[in-house]
Structures are given as structure tokens and as C-alpha cells.
Amino acid sequence: MSRRMSETASVKSFDSIPTMADVEATLGCVDMNQRYELFSGRLVSFAEVGHPCGHPVFCFLGLGCMRYYSIILEDLAFKHSLRIYCIDRPGVGMSQPAEPESWTPLRMAEIVEEMANGFNIQKFSVMGHSCGAIYAMACALRLKTRIVGTVWLMSPWVHLTLAKRMKWIKHVPTTLLKSQSTAGLLYKSLSVAAKEPPSRSDPNILNYDREKLIKAMLQDNMAESLEGANNDLMVCLELYHSFGFSYKDVTLPVHVFWGTKDAVISREAVDWMEQRLPQCTLSVIEGGTHGLLWRADVVSQIFKGIASSWKLAEFERSLSQRWSIKQLGLNKHQSKNYRDSTYSTGLQQAIQTSNIYDTQQTLYQSQHDTQQTLYQSQQIFEDPDRF
Structure with a gap:
């Protein structure tokens, strides 16, 4: 061994x-x-x-x-x-x-x-x-x-x-x-x-x-x-x-x-x-x-970037776990489409285009946007005529 x-x-x-x-x-x-x-x-x-x-x-x-x-x-x-x-x-x-x-x-x-x-x-x-x-x-x-x-x-x-x-x-x-x-x-x-x-x-x-x-x-x-x-x-x-x-x-x-x-x-x-x-x-x-x-100064930039990458990865993993099918109230097919169109596109673009050294701001903004999107999706399924 x-x-x-x-x-x-x-x-x-x-x-x-x-x-x-x-x-x-x-x-x-x-x-x-x-x-x-x-x-x-x-x-x-x-x-x-x-x-x-x-x-x-x-x-x-x-x-x-x-x-x-x-x-x-x-x-x-x-x-x-x-x-x-x-x-x-x-x-x-x-x-x-x-x-x-x-x-x-x-x-x-x-x-x-x-x-x-x-x-x-x-x-x-x-x-x-x-x-x-x-x-x-x-x-x-x-x-x-x-x-x-x-x-x-x-x-x-x-x-x-x-x-x-x-x-x-x-x-x-x-x-x-x-x-x-x-x-x-x-x-x-x-x-x-x-x-x-x-x-x-x-x-x-x-x-x-x-x-x-x-x-x-x-x-x-x-x-x-x-x-x-x-x-x-x-x-x-x-x-x-x-x-x-x-x-x-x-x-x-x-x-x-x-x-x-x-x-x-x-x-x-x-x-x-x-x-x-x-x-x-x-x-x-x-x-x-x-x-x-x-x-x-160089090593500090690198370590700061590495630490930021881990924070983003952990946030992404946590977000993925929270967005379960049960929470969204969608069937399996709808859940996949929903995540593809909102999470994979919106969040990933935000991460890729954001400055790696402004991680905290990105995390807060992404979390806020996610909560807003989740709330709206729930409202759609509860009362479709409102939209």
C-alpha cells in the first residue's frame, strides 16, 4: 500500500x-x-x-x-x-x-x-x-x-x-x-x-x-x-x-x-x-x-486567486445542492431545462466575466440574483396568470 x-x-x-x-x-x-x-x-x-x-x-x-x-x-x-x-x-x-x-x-x-x-x-x-x-x-x-x-x-x-x-x-x-x-x-x-x-x-x-x-x-x-x-x-x-x-x-x-x-x-x-x-x-x-x-506581491496575487477559485467552487456546489427538484417544485425534465437556462448560463457567465479578485461582490450579487429568480419561478407555478 x-x-x-x-x-x-x-x-x-x-x-x-x-x-x-x-x-x-x-x-x-x-x-x-x-x-x-x-x-x-x-x-x-x-x-x-x-x-x-x-x-x-x-x-x-x-x-x-x-x-x-x-x-x-x-x-x-x-x-x-x-x-x-x-x-x-x-x-x-x-x-x-x-x-x-x-x-x-x-x-x-x-x-x-x-x-x-x-x-x-x-x-x-x-x-x-x-x-x-x-x-x-x-x-x-x-x-x-x-x-x-x-x-x-x-x-x-x-x-x-x-x-x-x-x-x-x-x-x-x-x-x-x-x-x-x-x-x-x-x-x-x-x-x-x-x-x-x-x-x-x-x-x-x-x-x-x-x-x-x-x-x-x-x-x-x-x-x-x-x-x-x-x-x-x-x-x-x-x-x-x-x-x-x-x-x-x-x-x-x-x-x-x-x-x-x-x-x-x-x-x-x-x-x-x-x-x-x-x-x-x-x-x-x-x-x-x-x-x-x-x-x-506575485505570490500573494496567485494565492489570492487560488483562494477565490475555491470560494467560487464551494458556492457553486452549495447552490447546486440547494436547487433540488423538491425546492423548485418541477419535474425532472423541467428542472434540468430550468437549471440549464438560468444557473448554467447566468451564474457561469457572471463568474467568467467577473474579476477574480472581486470574488466577494460576485458571490453576494449571484446569491441575490439566484434568490430573486427562485422566488419568481415559484410565483409562476403558483399563479401563472400573473405573468
Whole structure:
């Protein structure tokens, strides 16, 4: 039976500037160091941060980044009542390695599905940063009926032909790219944005002192994940095979955040996503770098949007339950037609056209309209001659 395997205490939030001992204790606690045994027998490591009873969100990190990065999301996730699951891909952290020739983003979607089933998570949201966008989009394609709301992406990696700035890598022999020194050099160059010093114009998630301590700890731990970074690199460059799908195949709403100072992903790449995906919104962050995961303003927008999607989903489910056949006094056929013409059309249009950040107003207005429509329908059946 697939199961969690972990040890000791939970993640704690700091009320004051932590010492290095505090950081080590936090990164060494149970929620940050869990392992899950898949039906295949392979072990994957993962972390859980945020509200212990919050809405589940699977977060996919960038090139070779291990689960410890999720600690920077702890406070904001708790604030928005979200529970973040961050899974180490093969060869990263304590996850057992996989042959890069056989590893594809769609296999990650299978792992997410198996773990969600094991944890009895029926619905969840997804978000991805940089290389993690590939895996988030794979889940959006394979598990779309289980995803709540929008797919949220930061500095998303796209096909190399669209990346523009790294096309030269295609001409480097695969044997050289697989070497430890070359993979390590590329790994550092692509992940350097996450370690940039904070500035007043670029608000980071952590306060400066805490950020310095945690980044130092993360850097030490990430140095051991070179094999996983190499696997990710092979996927990004599509050296063994393509992603196995196209972003254009994803029909769910997608919201992309991209910074004007991103040295890895070009504006042309995110413009392509906005133009070619069925439902895609692009938010341009002036002065933002490739490390948008560290920006409190960006992550806050994403978490607020995710929380709003869950509120809408819960309201929709509650409304559907209240509108029973008995309440409307209609037969089965009439009830279906009535709901199709009023609920499915009116409410869904209101939700789709409303601003995701004005959720409360939408909920109140939809509830008021629903009550008015229900009252009128009851009056029609009680006294048709009045209308």
C-alpha cells in the first residue's frame, strides 16, 4: 500500500528573526521531509507547508529545485488557507532517480494523481515556476477534471524554439550536456535569479535577515540535487523526446506572470502563450527577474486567486445542492431545462466575466440574483396568470 513516511515535528512560523539553528530545525522537521511509496515501489520525497486544513495546491519548482524552497511560501499559504504540496522530482532530494531517457512531464502527472488518491484529495490547484511550468501544464492536461480554477505560472519555460535566448544549447553534444560539470554550470546559471540580493524595488517574500539565512541553507542542500537538475535539463531541452504534449492542448484557464528583466524566458515566449492558448492571461511585472517565486506581491496575487477559485467552487456546489427538484417544485425534465437556462448560463457567465479578485461582490450579487429568480419561478407555478 502506498503511504507517507516521515518523522518528528511540523513546520513552524517565526515571529522573530530566526537563527541558523532555527532554520536547520525547520528544514529538518516532519512536514518538510516526507516520503511517499508509489505502487511501483519507488520513493518520492515531498514537503507540505501552509494551513494544515487548507485547500490543496501542488507547486512545481524550477530546474533541480528541491522541496525546501516551499518554506518561503509558508506564511502566505497559511494566510490564504492553502496547503502547499511540493514534490521532489526523480534524483532531487530523497526522491529515487529515474533514467532521463524514460522520464517525461506526463509521468509527473501520474505521480500527482497517485499521491492525491492516496491522500484522498479529490480536487486541487496547481502552480509552477520556470521549468516547473512544464509539469504544471502536464497535470492541467491529464488531470483537468480535478483541478480547481486557473493554472498559475511564473516565468514559465516553453519549447526551446520559442525561448530564443538559449537556442544555442541545441548545438551542444548530448554527451557534453550530460556531464556533471556542464549540467552544474547550466544549473547555476538558470537558478541564479532565485539567489539575487533583494532590493527595495523588488519586494521579496522573506525579510532580509531571514532570507539570508534560509538561502544559505537552501544552497547547501540544493548542491546535492545535481542528478535531478540534469534530468530536468534534459526535459527542458527535449534532447531525448518532446514534452509529450503541447501547451496549446491545455483548455483550462492559465495565468502567466513574467518579469521584464527575465534573463531566461523572452517576451516572445510568453506572448506566444497568451496568443495560442485557449484561455491565457499574461501579467507583466516591471523590473521582475526570473525569480518571481521569491516576490511576495506575485505570490500573494496567485494565492489570492487560488483562494477565490475555491470560494467560487464551494458556492457553486452549495447552490447546486440547494436547487433540488423538491425546492423548485418541477419535474425532472423541467428542472434540468430550468437549471440549464438560468444557473448554467447566468451564474457561469457572471463568474467568467467577473474579476477574480472581486470574488466577494460576485458571490453576494449571484446569491441575490439566484434568490430573486427562485422566488419568481415559484410565483409562476403558483399563479401563472400573473405573468
